[in-house]
Amino acid sequence: MQATVATTTLTGVEAIAVEVQADVSPGLPVFGIVGLADTAVQEARDRVRAALRSVGFDFPNARVIVNLAPAPLRKHGTGFDLPIALAVLAATGQVPRAALDDVTAVGELGLDGSVREIPGMLAHAISAVRADRDLLGPFSAGRVVGVVPQLRYRGIESLGRMKGGLPATASPKASRVQTPAVPVLDVADIAGHESAKRGLEIAAAGRHNLLLVGPPGSGKSMLARALCGLLPPLTEAESLESALVHSVAGLDPRQCLDGIRPFRAPHHSCSVAGLVGGGTPPRPGEMSLAHNGVLFLDELPEFGPASLQALRQPIEEGVITLVRAHGAVRYPARITLAAAMNPCPCGYAGDPQRECRCTDGAVSRYSARVGGPLYDRMDLTLRIDRVDPALIIDDAPVKPMSETVRGRIATAHAFAGIRRPSSMRSQLQPDARALLEDAARHANLSGRAVTRVVRVARTIADLEQSVPIVVSHVAEALGYRSWDTA
Amino acid sequence: MSEHRFTLRLGDKRYPAQLAETPDPPRVLYGIGDPSALVEGLGVVGARRATPYGLRCTRLFAGWAAGHGISIISGAAIGCDREAHLAALDAGGDTLAVLGCGPDVDYPRRSAPLLAELRRCHVVISECPFGQQPTRWSFVRRNRIIAGLARAVLVVEAGLPSGTFSTADAALDAGRDVLAVPGSVFSPESRGSNRLIRQGAMPITDVGELAQYLGLEGATPAAGDVAADDTLRALVADPMRPDDLARALGIDIVHTARTLGALEAAGHVVRYADGRYGVR
Numbered sequence: 095m096q097a098t099v100a101t102t103t104l105t106g107v108e109a110i111a112v113e114v115q116a117d118v119s120p121g122l123p124v125f126g127i128v129g130l131a132d133t134a135v136q137e138a139r140d141r142v143r144a145a146l147r148s149v150g151f152d153f154p155n156a157r158v159i160v161n162l163a164p165a166p167l168r169k170h171g172t173g174f175d176l177p178i179a180l181a182v183l184a185a186t187g188q189v190p191r192a193a194l195d196d197v198t199a200v201g202e203l204g205l206d207g208s209v210r211e212i213p214g215m216l217a218h219a220i221s222a223v224r225a226d227r228d229l230l231g232p233f234s235a236g237r238v239v240g241v242v243p244q245l246r247y248r249g250i251e252s253l254g255r256m257k258g259g260l261p262a263t264a265s266p267k268a269s270r271v272q273t274p275a276v277p278v279l280d281v282a283d284i285a286g287h288e289s290a291k292r293g294l295e296i297a298a299a300g301r302h303n304l305l306l307v308g309p310p311g312s313g314k315s316m317l318a319r320a321l322c323g324l325l326p327p328l329t330e331a332e333s334l335e336s337a338l339v340h341s342v343a344g345l346d347p348r349q350c351l352d353g354i355r356p357f358r359a360p361h362h363s364c365s366v367a368g369l370v371g372g373g374t375p376p377r378p379g380e381m382s383l384a385h386n387g388v389l390f391l392d393e394l395p396e397f398g399p400a401s402l403q404a405l406r407q408p409i410e411e412g413v414i415t416l417v418r419a420h421g422a423v424r425y426p427a428r429i430t431l432a433a434a435m436n437p438c439p440c441g442y443a444g445d446p447q448r449e450c451r452c453t454d455g456a457v458s459r460y461s462a463r464v465g466g467p468l469y470d471r472m473d474l475t476l477r478i479d480r481v482d483p484a485l486i487i488d489d490a491p492v493k494p495m496s497e498t499v500r501g502r503i504a505t506a507h508a509f510a511g512i513r514r515p516s517s518m519r520s521q522l523q524p525d526a527r528a529l530l531e532d533a534a535r536h537a538n539l540s541g542r543a544v545t546r547v548v549r550v551a552r553t554i555a556d557l558e559q560s561v562p563i564v565v566s567h568v569a570e571a572l573g574y575r576s577w578d579t580a
Numbered sequence: 581m582s583e584h585r586f587t588l589r590l591g592d593k594r595y596p597a598q599l600a601e602t603p604d605p606p607r608v609l610y611g612i613g614d615p616s617a618l619v620e621g622l623g624v625v626g627a628r629r630a631t632p633y634g635l636r637c638t639r640l641f642a643g644w645a646a647g648h649g650i651s652i653i654s655g656a657a658i659g660c661d662r663e664a665h666l667a668a669l670d671a672g673g674d675t676l677a678v679l680g681c682g683p684d685v686d687y688p689r690r691s692a693p694l695l696a697e698l699r700r701c702h703v704v705i706s707e708c709p710f711g712q713q714p715t716r717w718s719f720v721r722r723n724r725i726i727a728g729l730a731r732a733v734l735v736v737e738a739g740l741p742s743g744t745f746s747t748a749d750a751a752l753d754a755g756r757d758v759l760a761v762p763g764s765v766f767s768p769e770s771r772g773s774n775r776l777i778r779q780g781a782m783p784i785t786d787v788g789e790l791a792q793y794l795g796l797e798g799a800t801p802a803a804g805d806v807a808a809d810d811t812l813r814a815l816v817a818d819p820m821r822p823d824d825l826a827r828a829l830g831i832d833i834v835h836t837a838r839t840l841g842a843l844e845a846a847g848h849v850v851r852y853a854d855g856r857y858g859v860r
Contacts, residue, residue, distance in 0.1 A: 286823065287823070288822075288823045288826060288833040289821075289822040289823050289826075289833050289836070289837060291833075292833050292834060292837060307855075437853070437854070443853070443854065444852070444853060444854020444856075445854075446768065454629075454658060454688070477821070477854070477855030479821060529842070529845050532845055532846070533844075533845035536845065536847065566838040568841075569838045569839075569841035569842035570837045570838045570841045571841070572841045572844065572845050573822075573837050573838075573840050573841030573844065574837075
């Protein structure tokens with residue numbers, strides 16, 4: 095007797111269809127799984143056997159062969175447990191075969207027959223909607239997959255539930271998380287740092303990459319966290335994209351679903367795979383987890399050179415392509431990069447109060463670790479200095495209330511959306527263009543640097559809801575360009 | 581080898597006379613280049629971590645003196661030293677470098693092209709034998725040679741504490757005059773040179789004063805036009821960060837950022853490595 099159950103498996107952030115075929119034939123009792131299954135899938139045999147028995151089904155005393163098709167595709171993970179169990183049940187007539195025709199099943203089984211969540215439930219749900227099939231999976235995942243529109247979800251707590259036929263479809267409401275894990279910092283709470291706050295506003299309005307340079311304790315991390323709070327909440331589409339990456343990585347996607355922008359701050363000991371994604375099976379890295387949000391790299395020069403250089407291409411393209419022997423995997427990575435570093439190894443170069451004790455060579459070696467190409471991709475470089483203690487204690491300036499700033503940023507976003515998307519060059523006023531040309535020749539700016547200056551100037555103009563880019567916009571944008579320390 | 585190496589012993593005919601009469605002259609001088617270029621000159625020394633102000637002063641005074649036939653003596657270190665040599669070369673004048681390592685050793689490495697040029701067309705000397713690598717103390721010893729060769733030592737920019745002081749001390753020991761360029765009272769990088777003035781060094785505030793000291797004629801005082809712009813006027817006295825500038829002038833930060841951006845692009849102000857802006 096044979097039966098087939100549909101399931102899906104993850105590649106990148108997509109779930110692709112896999113057929114689980116079970117063949118139960120007379121012979122010596124064996125239970126074999128074929129079709130490039132990894133160890134986790136092979137172990138499904140023991141889980142399935144125990145789960146079936148503990149909920150009162152029979153495991154056939156016969157030759158059971160399960161094939162996962164397409165056979166050349168590598169199969170990872172424990173999500174095959176449920177479809178394998180269902181295929182065996184259907185092949186032995188314990189569950190009506192017709193009931194499973196329109197169903198895609200995913201889920202891990204416990205020995206007691208419980209159905210457990212697996213990473214990437216959102217991806218499986220989206221794939222089920224695309225294929226116009228019902229999704230059968232763990233009941234507990236219902237609160238997450240409920241956000242996928244048009245999904246027909248059938249959640250079960252235990253395999254024993256299948257005795258009464260398929261459970262009814264439900265459209266569960268996604269539950270909401272109220273408190274964000276990373277406390278969002280309000281710019282209004284930051285004393286001083288006026289020019290840095292202006293830089294943050296521009297970075298938030300145009301999603302520009304940001305480099306904060308300053309001595310220890312000057313407030314670089316604080317400002318980077320405030321950047322996240324300035325960004326407008328995720329749109330519906332964005333929140334689903336970001337949630338999808340979190341789901342695939344096995345993290346709780348509910349914050350993203352609530353519209354909270356991801357803020358990821360990996361430690362500098364992070365590996366290349368941890369940063370851009372990788373491993374077997376491939377898993378999204380911090381950069382993809384920060385998709386549509388902020389990736390904050392504190393102590394930038396302390397990151398490994400390979401990690402830093404791996405950032406370059408995804409920053410430009412907004413997507414990471416991992417090419418492996420068995421194919422390429424793509425993860426989204428549209429991020430706002432916020433990086434922070436000390437000006438020198440001791441940290442106090444240029445600090446008015448403390449003297450820097452670094453040799454000249456040490457300073458240039460330190461800064462060279464980041465490398466020209468990465469500096470070139472930083473749209474705004476802000477020098478952060480310690481604020482006068484009196485200012486912090488008085489806590490006087492509540493001037494640019496974060497609400498006002500956020501309002502300006504939202505308006506700029508909206509304006510950027512409605513202004514005619516003509517070429518930036520035609521919006522550059524002649525005198526602004528002349529200034530840019532002068533400065534580019536003067537400071538030896540690369541082609542990319544010029545493009546990025548124009549983009550920043552465009553954002554500054556958007557903040558003022560001005561279609562033309564005038565000379566003062568370019569002047570301000572040039573001021574944020576990283577200076578040459580030669 | 582195309583370069584010309586020479587060794588001068590104390591008492592040799594070509595050993596610089598002004599150096600020989602100092603209290604502690606080196607017994608042997610090793611050099612590369614033209615030994616006849618070891619004439620009395622003007623020592624120009626300053627901080628390695630020079631600000632644009634220091635570099636600008638160096639270029640002004642060293643360049644002017646070299647252009648008027650005064651040889652510029654310095655140590656080829658980065659910062660003010662290097663700028664002094666370059667200004668002298670640009671003015672078509674003479675210049676010589678005194679090193680704290682063997683005269684054939686490129687140290688600091690960033691000065692290698694400059695040293696190559698000096699060895700070819702001018703002269704590089706040291707009391708360290710050929711091939712000797714630099715040590716920490718050799719630079720302090722080197723400073724007394726700079727002072728000994730020079731008629732006077734001009735300190736363009738020095739913080740506190742500063743290695744430049746050992747050159748000034750050596751100059752006083754050798755009976756040479758110490759000249760100093762004053763700086764802003766707010767600038768830590770000028771604290772040392774301002775203190776030298778208080779201790780009796782002769783302040784040099786424009787080219788005319790240097791000319792007068794050197795006994796030269798025809799110096800036109802530097803055209804110090806009054807800055808029209810409030811921002812420039814504020815920055816000319818005291819380089820500031822944008823935040824401080826905005827507070828000092830009572831204007832908002834956006835306006836400040838734009839003014840500074842425009843002034844920088846036009847070459848009127850420069851950004852210091854520590855984020856302050858100063859007048860070029």
